[in-house]
Amino acid sequence: MSTLLEHGRTHDCGSLRAADVGATVVLFGWVHRRRDLGARIFVQLRDRFGITQVVFGKDLDAGAYEAATGLRGEFCVAVQGTVVARGDNTNAAMATGEVEVNATALQVFSPADILPFNVADDDKLDASEALRLKHRYLDLRRPSLQKNFVLRSRLATLTRITLAEQGFLELETPYMVKYTPGGARNFLVPSRLNPGMFYALAESPQIFKQLFMVAGMDKYFQICRCFRDEDLRNDRQPEFTQIDVEISFATPERVFAPIERLIRRAWSEILGVALPDPFPRMTWAEAMNRFGSDKPDLRFGLEFVDITDLAHKSGAKIFEAAGLVKAIVVPAAHAEPLSRGRIDKLTELVKKRESGGAKGLAWAKVQEGGSWSSPLTKAISAEFQAEISARVGAEPGSVILVVADEPHTVHAALNALRLELRDSLDLVKHSSSDPWRFLWVTDFPLFEKSERGYVSAHHPFTSPRLDQIPLLDSDPSQVLAQAYDLVLNGNEVGGGSIRIHQSDVQAKIFQVLGLSEAQIQQKFGFLLDAFRYGPPPHGGIALGLDRLSMLMCGAQSLRDVIAFPKTQKGTDLMTGCPSGADDAQLAELYIRHRDLPATPES
Template sequence: MAQLLKRTHMCGVLRAENAGEKVVLNGWIAKQRDKGGIIFADLRDKTGIVQLTFDEGVPEDVFSLAQTLRGEYVIGAAGTVRERSAKNPDLPTGDIEILVEKLVIYSKAETPPIYIKDDDNVDDNLRLKYRYLDLRKLKMQRNLSFRHRIAKVTRDYFDQNGFTEVETPMLVRSTPEGARDYLVPSRVNRGQFYALPQSPQLFKQLLMVGGTDRYIQIVKCFRDEDLRADRQPEFTQIDMEMSFVDVDDVLAIQEGYLATLFREVMGVEIQLPLPRLTWDEAMERYGSDKPDTRFGFELKCLNQIPCVKDTEFMVFRNALDNGGDVRGICIDGGSKAFSRKDIDKLTEQTKAYGAKGVIWIRKEEDGYKSSVNKFFAPEQLAEITEVFDAQAGDLILIVADKPKVVFDSLGFLRRHIAGLLGLLDNKQFNLLWVVDFPMFEMDDEDGTMKAMHHPFTHPKEEDIPMLDTDPLSVKADAYDIVLNGVELGGGSIRIHDSELQAKMFDILGISKEESQKKFGFLLEAFRYGTPPHGGIAYGLDRMVMLLAGESSIREVMAFPKNQNAQCMVSDAPNAVDTAQLAELGIGLCDE
C-alpha cells in the first residue's frame, strides 16, 4: 500500500505569496507533458489545478515515477512552491508551480470514457452514466460547493430567527397534490402502499398544531411527472411554516432571508421591501404570474379602442363577442430587428399556446405597414399604436382570443423576444412577489372547479362572503416569489377553521366521506386547537441553478435522473426478483 502523504494545501489555493513554502498536495492528474529533461503535470482537486514540475534537480526515482504518470492517476506530491518562469494568466495558480521532491501514486486509471474538462461537449446520457467522472470537472465541483453554501446560509438564517429544523416522514399516505405519487409497497401490511411525499405540506401543518411555532426543513420531495430542464422526479425544497402570522409577517421573514442569501452568496445587495404585484396586475401587464421585469414590452389591452371595439374584422370581432381579449406588445426597434420571415416563425411558435395567429404592425417614419392593412385605415392603425406610445421603427404584435390564450401567447412572446434581443441579463436580479392569487380556477379538461394552489389555502378575509355567491372571484392569501421570470417558491396562509375548511371541500366537490378518507388525520388534529399559520417552500435545485447561471437543475445535482427518469449510474429503475415481489404480494400484469 502506498504511503499517504498528508495534505497541507488544496491545489487551487496556492498563489505567488506562497513561494518558498513546503507543501503536500493530493489529487488527480489532469495532464502530463514529458519534455525530455523536464516533466510537467497538472494536478487537480475540487479547488482547481496547479502545475507540478519534475526537473534534473529532483531525485532520480521521483523523476522515473513521474514519467509513468497518466491522466486521472491519483497521486500525492510533496515539494516547494516557486514562481513560474512562463506564467499562465488563464489559471488562478498560473504564477507558481510546485517543484516536486516526493511522489506517491495511490491508484492508476484506465483511459476515461469522457473527457474531464468543463467544455467537453459530451452527450448528456454519457455524462450521467459516468457521473462520478463528470463530477471531477471544476465546474461541477464549484456548483456542488455553491449549493452547500446556499444550504448553510439558509440554515443559519432561519436558526437565528427562531426556526426549528424538523424531519418529516418519507413513507406517508397517498394524498392528491397535483401529480402522481411514487408508491412503496408494504411487506408487513400486504396489499397496502406508502407514498413518497410530494411535499411535507400536511405534516408541517401538524407541526403547527403541535406547537412547534416555526419549522424549517431542507427536504427531498418526489413527483412522478414528465421531466424538463428544471424538473426532476426527486427534488429538494426549502420548506417552512410559521404560527400566528399573516401574509406580511411571512413575506418580511422571507425578504430578510433573500437579502442575507444574496449578500453572503452572491455579494449583491437587494433593495427591500421587494415589489409586490397582484396576480391580476401581473397577468394584465406581463401575461404571466411569473413576470420577468428586466425589460419592458408590457401588454396593452385594446378591447375598448373604438377601431377595435366597433370593428367588423372577424378575428377581433369573434374574440370580443365570445368574452375574449385583444391585447398586444410593442417591441422597441423591432421593425428592423425582425423580418417578415422572423415574424412568421414567432407566429408558428405561439400555436403551442393556443393562438391561431399573430397580427403585426410596423410603425415607420412615413406611415404603417401591417398584416391587416386592408381591414384598418391608416388613422385606425395610428389609434392602435398610440396605446403603446409606439415610435418609428417599433413593432407591435397582437393576439386576439380567449384570455388564457392571449396571456400565455403574449407572455411567451415578450420573454422569448427579449432573449433574442439579448435583454436577459443574468447578472441582474429582479425579485418580486406575486400576491392575491385566485382561490379557484376552472379545469380545462372536465370543466370542474379546482383550487389554484391547494384546498388548505386561506381565502382573503374580505372575500369569504363570496364563497357562496361568486367563488371564482375569491382571492387567496397566497404568494409566489419570482426571480427574473422564474418562480423561486410559493406558499400561503392556511385554513385553520374547521367550518371554513368544510366549505372549501364542498365548493371543490369533495364529499365529507372523501375528505375524511384523504385528509382525515389532519382534520382530526384541527379539532384540538389550531393556530393561524402559513408558510412557503422554495425549490432549492431551481434556486441554485438560477444563481449559478446554469440552464438545467441537473447541473447542480450530484446524481440526477435523465429525461426518462433513469439513474444512469446505478441503472435504476430495474426489474426485481420475483421472490421479492411474492413477498410483497405483488404480481405484474402484461400491458
C-alpha cells in the same frame, strides 16, 4: 519511512500564492494535464479547490522524475516539493499562477484507465449527456460542476444558519406517508408487514408541517426531499429538494420577511450581489394583465397594452368579435430581424395549442412619418393607426404585434410570443442592467374551473382572503387566496400560502370542491381531528433548492445541480435504476408479475 498519505497534505491545490515561496508542501489530487518536455515534466494537479502546476526534473529529484514519466490524466497522486516563483512564466488565468512546486517526491495512490471523456477540457466537452450520466462520478470531477455543488452546499449552509438565527427549528417529517388519491401522482411503496397496503413517498411535508404548528413548534424549517411521479423536463426531477418553512401566527408579510432575509444574504455572500429591500410585490391580476404570466420575467420590456376599444372602433373585421385585443411593441433598436418570414413563424407560434391557440397574429411596422406597413392598412385608417401607435408607444422603426381573442388565449399567446422574442432577440442582454429581478406575486384565485367543477388552485387548506369568505356561497370563482409565489427572472422559485385554521371556513372550501364526508375523512381526517384542539393561525412557503441553485450557477438544467439525477424517462444510467425484482422478492410483498401489453410493431 512514512508515506505522504500519513504525512497529510499541507495545502489544497488552489491555495498557494507568492507568499508561500520557499515552503515545503504536500499536495493531493488528480493529474489534470501533463506535458513532457524531456528535461522537465509539467503536471497540473487538480482538486476541488483549484489547480497547481508541479514540475518534475532529474535535477530536482531523479526518483520523483522517473515516477512522473508514467503519469496519465486522472491518476490520483500525492506530491511533495518546494514552492518557487514562476517569474516571467506567471499564468494569470490560474489563481495559483504566480508559483509552482518543484517536486521532490511522488506517490501514486491509484492509476486511471483511459477515460470515456476528457474531464480536463471542461470548456470543450463534447461527450453526450447520456455518456456523462453513465459515468456521473467522472462528470462530477469537472471543475464547472464542482463549482455548482460548492455553491449549492453554501446555499444550504446559509439557509440553516439564517433561519436558525431567526428562531426556526429544523424538524424532520416522514418520507413514507399515507397515500391519498388526487393531486400530484405519488410513488407507491408496498408494505411487507401489512399485506396489500401501501405507503406513498411524500410529495411535500405539507400536512406534517401544519401539524407542527398545532403542536406549538411556532417556527419550522426543513431542507427536505420530495417525490413526484410526473413527466420530466429540464426543470423537473422525480426526487427534488425544497427549503420548507412554516410559521405560527403568520401573515403574508411575516412569511416574506425571513425568506427575503435568507435570499438577500445568499446573494450577497455567495454572489456578491445586493438585492432590494423589500422585494417588489405584484398581484396575480396585474401580472396577467401586464405580462400574461403569473411568473413574469421583469428583466426586459414588451409589456402588454390593451387596445380593445380602439380595435373595435377601427373597422378591422378581425377585431370585431374579439373579447380582448392586446399588443406588444418591439422597439426599433431590436426590430430589424423581424422580417415578414420571421413574423410568419411567430404567427405559427401563437397558433399552437401549447402557446394559447390564438387565431392569428396581426402586425404593423411603423414607418417614418407614422404610417404603417401592414396588411391592416386597407382596413384601418391613418387616424386609427396613429391612435393605436400612440396608445402602445410605438415610434418609427417599431413593430406592433397584436393578438385578438378571449382573454385567456390572448394572455397565453402574447406570453409565449414575449418569451420567444426575449430569447431570439437577446433582449435581456440588451435591455437589463439588473440581472436578478425578484418579485412576490400575490392574491391568486383560490379555485380553478375544470370539467368536474372547482378545484383548488393550490391545495384545499389555502385560506381565502378573509373579506371574501361570503363569496364562497355566492361566487367562488371570484374568491382570491392568501397565496403567494416568489418569482426570479421568470421562474417560480417558491410558493406558499396562509392556511385555513377555522373549521367552518374549511367546511365551506370542501363543499365548493364537491368532496363528500367520506372523501374528506379518507384524505384529511387526521389533520381535521388535530384542528379540533386549538390550532394557531399559520402559513408558510416552500423554496426550490435545486432551482435556486440552478439559477445562481447559471446552469441550464436541474441535472447540473443534482448530484445523481435521473433522465427525462426517470432512469439512472449509472446504476441501471429502476430495475426488476424477482418473484421471491415480490411474493414477500404479496405482488406478482403481470404480462406487459404487447408493443405495437413499428
